[in-house]
Amino acid sequence: MRVYLIALLAFAGLAVAPFGIGGYETNVLMMVLFFVILAVGLDLVTGYCGQFSFATGAFYGIGAYTAAIMTRDFNTTIWVHLPAGAIVAGLFGLLLGIPALRLKGHFLAIVTIAFQTIVYLVISQWTSFTGGQVGLPMPNAGPVTVFGVTLFEFGSLRSYYWLTLAMTALTLLISWRLVNSRLGREWVAIRDDETLASAVGLDTTRGKLTAFVAYAALAGVAGVLTAHSLRGVTPDDYTIWISATVVAMMVVGGRGTFIGPILGAVFLAILPELLGKFAEYKMLIYGVLLVLVVTLMPEGVVGRLRARAAR
Amino acid sequence: MTAPILEARGITKRFGGVVAVNDASLTVGKGQIVGLIGPNGSGKSTMVNLVSGELMPNEGTFLFNGTDITSLPSHRRARLGMARSFQLLRLFHSLSVEDNLLLANHMRMKASIAASIFGRSSAREEEQRARARARELLAWFDLQDFADRPVSALSIGQQRMVEIARGMMSEPSLFVLDEPAAGLSPPNVDKLIQLVRRLRDEFGVSILLVEHVMRVVRDLCDHVVVLDSGVKIAEGAPDAVVKDPVVIEAYIGTGWKRRAQG
Amino acid sequence: MDLFLQYMANGVVIGSTYVLVAVGLTLIFGILGVVNFAHGEFYMIGGYAGIVAITVLKLPVLPAIAFVLLVAAVVGIAAEAILHKPMKNHDATSSIISSFGLAVALQNAALVVMGPQPQRLNLDVSKIPVLSSLPTDFGPVFLPQQRLLIPIATVLLIAILYVVLRYTWTGRGLRAMAQHATVARLCGVRVERVAIVTFITGAALAGTAGMLMSSVFFVYPIVGNMIALKAFTVVILGGMGNVAGAAVAGLLLGITESLTSAYISNAMRDVVGFVFVILVLLFRPQGLFGKAVERS
Numbered sequence A: 001m002r003v004y005l006i007a008l009l010a011f012a013g014l015a016v017a018p019f020g021i022g023g024y025e026t027n028v029l030m031m032v033l034f035f036v037i038l039a040v041g042l043d044l045v046t047g048y049c050g051q052f053s054f055a056t057g058a059f060y061g062i063g064a065y066t067a068a069i070m071t072r073d074f075n076t077t078i079w080v081h082l083p084a085g086a087i088v089a090g091l092f093g094l095l096l097g098i099p100a101l102r103l104k105g106h107f108l109a110i111v112t113i114a115f116q117t118i119v120y121l122v123i124s125q126w127t128s129f130t131g132g133q134v135g136l137p138m139p140n141a142g143p144v145t146v147f148g149v150t151l152f153e154f155g156s157l158r159s160y161y162w163l164t165l166a167m168t169a170l171t172l173l174i175s176w177r178l179v180n181s182r183l184g185r186e187w188v189a190i191r192d193d194e195t196l197a198s199a200v201g202l203d204t205t206r207g208k209l210t211a212f213v214a215y216a217a218l219a220g221v222a223g224v225l226t227a228h229s230l231r232g233v234t235p236d237d238y239t240i241w242i243s244a245t246v247v248a249m250m251v252v253g254g255r256g257t258f259i260g261p262i263l264g265a266v267f268l269a270i271l272p273e274l275l276g277k278f279a280e281y282k283m284l285i286y287g288v289l290l291v292l293v294v295t296l297m298p299e300g301v302v303g304r305l306r307a308r309a310a311r
Numbered sequence B: 001m002t003a004p005i006l007e008a009r010g011i012t013k014r015f016g017g018v019v020a021v022n023d024a025s026l027t028v029g030k031g032q033i034v035g036l037i038g039p040n041g042s043g044k045s046t047m048v049n050l051v052s053g054e055l056m057p058n059e060g061t062f063l064f065n066g067t068d069i070t071s072l073p074s075h076r077r078a079r080l081g082m083a084r085s086f087q088l089l090r091l092f093h094s095l096s097v098e099d100n101l102l103l104a105n106h107m108r109m110k111a112s113i114a115a116s117i118f119g120r121s122s123a124r125e126e127e128q129r130a131r132a133r134a135r136e137l138l139a140w141f142d143l144q145d146f147a148d149r150p151v152s153a154l155s156i157g158q159q160r161m162v163e164i165a166r167g168m169m170s171e172p173s174l175f176v177l178d179e180p181a182a183g184l185s186p187p188n189v190d191k192l193i194q195l196v197r198r199l200r201d202e203f204g205v206s207i208l209l210v211e212h213v214m215r216v217v218r219d220l221c222d223h224v225v226v227l228d229s230g231v232k233i234a235e236g237a238p239d240a241v242v243k244d245p246v247v248i249e250a251y252i253g254t255g256w257k258r259r260a261q262g
Numbered sequence C: 001m002d003l004f005l006q007y008m009a010n011g012v013v014i015g016s017t018y019v020l021v022a023v024g025l026t027l028i029f030g031i032l033g034v035v036n037f038a039h040g041e042f043y044m045i046g047g048y049a050g051i052v053a054i055t056v057l058k059l060p061v062l063p064a065i066a067f068v069l070l071v072a073a074v075v076g077i078a079a080e081a082i083l084h085k086p087m088k089n090h091d092a093t094s095s096i097i098s099s100f101g102l103a104v105a106l107q108n109a110a111l112v113v114m115g116p117q118p119q120r121l122n123l124d125v126s127k128i129p130v131l132s133s134l135p136t137d138f139g140p141v142f143l144p145q146q147r148l149l150i151p152i153a154t155v156l157l158i159a160i161l162y163v164v165l166r167y168t169w170t171g172r173g174l175r176a177m178a179q180h181a182t183v184a185r186l187c188g189v190r191v192e193r194v195a196i197v198t199f200i201t202g203a204a205l206a207g208t209a210g211m212l213m214s215s216v217f218f219v220y221p222i223v224g225n226m227i228a229l230k231a232f233t234v235v236i237l238g239g240m241g242n243v244a245g246a247a248v249a250g251l252l253l254g255i256t257e258s259l260t261s262a263y264i265s266n267a268m269r270d271v272v273g274f275v276f277v278i279l280v281l282l283f284r285p286q287g288l289f290g291k292a293v294e295r296s
């Protein structure tokens, strides 16, 4: 219960934030939220279930392109895109989960990199479908209508921020319920010892596939939100560097903890803003940080603090 | 003999050129404790892995309660009522003792995964019951004080007990134990012997017991099967098997005498 | 038919680079058990080092090669110190993450130092003694000297590597480590030195490949991404840790890609290898040439 209370307070604070800050800062906050969704999603499959993925950028992109292509071809709105993006990305997650049934560790990591690269090649080269290097434009998120009555428009930055915040809250709630459910415990069991997991009767196939699907679907949702917020998609927003960034967020915060990747995402997403003119070095910093953290503190900041507290 | 719970018929397992198990057959009757012994590298653990479904045999069939389970993966066999322990202890090391037990009960839970995710009362109550049962079992193994501790905080002997408690948590009808006495001190071996006997007598579990410590085998087993280089070379009552010249021959140079007296 | 031979030749040239990069990668894995996701960056650094040596420092060819090798050695030593030495007590995922982090860091360091624009080495072959006298026409096949140099260098380097592995003390140490690290250590193999030598060898092979290719293809900060993936493809097809397998698979991949882009579509060229590798991993994880092993 205390967890829910703290979370509620945090979200209440974030909800009133746009009244105190400017448009630029609101955009930054929104981007932080996208990364929070991505990092928590990756943590489900990697931190909890122990299956490596460097393909976060790909699922993020699949969600974004689903929104952009549906807008172009069917003129649909974000209310359709959110579930559609989650489903399409989730299906691709299922597809990537299949190799994970047979492959472990570095083999799986290589396959996910290959998958990330293939997705990038497709969205950047299949010009007739995806717009190629130029990408696709999108109008803004459009009106919210109930039975034909327009309630309000997501044209304004603030209302779109609130939508993003609400979706973040929803995805975090789902993730929290997942990791604290029977399924979440099975994920941890698979991470700890897969042979033992099946020896005690757990269906490891189901465990791994659900983790991959949940991860991919969350990234897909983040992709839909991002596409609408940027008013379009370009392939270079969904590269392996996005995957690297999200891995760094998860690792720095603490793999396999719930709060760690959230803090990691907040910290690393805001960091470039604090760096001023050194912001162009952010990927360099992320890379170095990854090496340092994983070498000196592989359990991440939150993991280390927990271990301290337990002693 | 009672009706068989497990029958292994003509099992062969090859690893490349090595034939780890060679046309071996064995039967465990309901309520029996059957010993599986043999020198180092004779294929006992391989046989255990074949029984539990972690490995698939090249030839032969397994029957469990009369049904063919040869092609079932290990989690399906576990669901049919098969539990096992590992020669090299295996536990979910990042979880608490209680959660380790709870996981072995997941497959018996009736509420759907969705109910568990949404925190429905049916799932919550079921989990509470399972936790209560885990505590009961832990008390039975004298481990109740450790329920919330991470398994890594326990001694090797205690971890072995957690492994057995975990097996019991899955409500098995057959329990396959791979060298449960390995690494235990002599007093703990005595405790183990009593414990295994109680598992059979109080819970009615049939047991397939791989063991090097002959004292355990002689005290517990109704029937013993001897493997050597993957081949079954003898079987029968423990006392008779131990005196069988073929068996002694197989063990010569591998410390048989020392073990036989241990 | 004539064009077919030309495509084959182009495939062999590209394939030779894959071999050079992949052999180092497979050595590092086979001997040290490290999966080096930063291996493509060794190639990238080799390419830039070559460009700097020849166009900025204006070195003649041989000293330029020496310069590239020197840079590669430094990179190899540094990589060992980052990816191998401190990771001994870490789980496998940590070493995957750290080499991935190193790759990202090196790419972005290159971006800062060399800029994003692709660069190419303008090598004036007519001024290089032996090279300028090599033929360029082989029946229907035309190969300019810059390209011809690549398979020649590959054969030479692999031959040297083979001799070193086979007949020198260091080579025996390396092979002993690949067989069984603990036993090798007990037999007096100096593991630290072996590790450093292995990384230097890997970096030197990939760096040489990068330098040679920089006179044919562009070098840019993330060029290593694709090369590393190709090299992984080759290593997996050849069987992890199998040097001869990597050599065969590298040539095969180069030729397959060249033929795919010629007869099917250029866009499919890069996808082909990855699809293939995913299939191989699923159905023959031991590689095309490896033997099946079950682990208990």
Ligand SMILES: Nc1ncnc2c1ncn2[C@@H]1O[C@H](COP(=O)(O)OP(=O)(O)OP(=O)(O)O)[C@@H](O)[C@H]1O
Pocket: B015, B018, B019, B020, B038, B039, B040, B041, B042, B043, B044, B045, B046, B047, B087, C294, C295, C296
């Ligand atoms: N996964 C494997 N791959 C190759 N060979 C194996 C594998 N597992 C076991 N073996 C071989 O099979 C034979 C039997 O091994 P197993 O572990 O079953 O013996 P064991 O009777 O349990 O021995 P111990 O008393 O030492 O536990 C040995 O020669 C062993 O080397």
Ligand SMILES: [Mg+2]
Pocket: B044, B045, B046, B087
């Ligand atoms: Mg054994």
